Amino acid sequence: NKESRVLIIGAGLIGLKCAEGIYGRVKSITVVDMAGRILPSILDEDGSAMMEKHIESKGVRF
Known part of the structure; x- marks a missing residue:
């Protein structure tokens, strides 16, 4: 539901x-x-930050 x-x-x-x-x-x-960043087991901190910024631009909050 919207x-x-x-x-x-x-x-x-x-x-x-x-x-x-x-x-x-x-x-x-x-x-x-709990890790405080996205995809913690796959991406390093820089990659995580880049991906998080992209996903946030779609309206998802972290």
């Missing part, structure tokens, strides 16, 4: 795929992760 606000716990591949799947169908998406 009025729903969604919180996704985990900024790994699965969490980001969930965000991608619901993008545009809900009011807002917020992603949180």
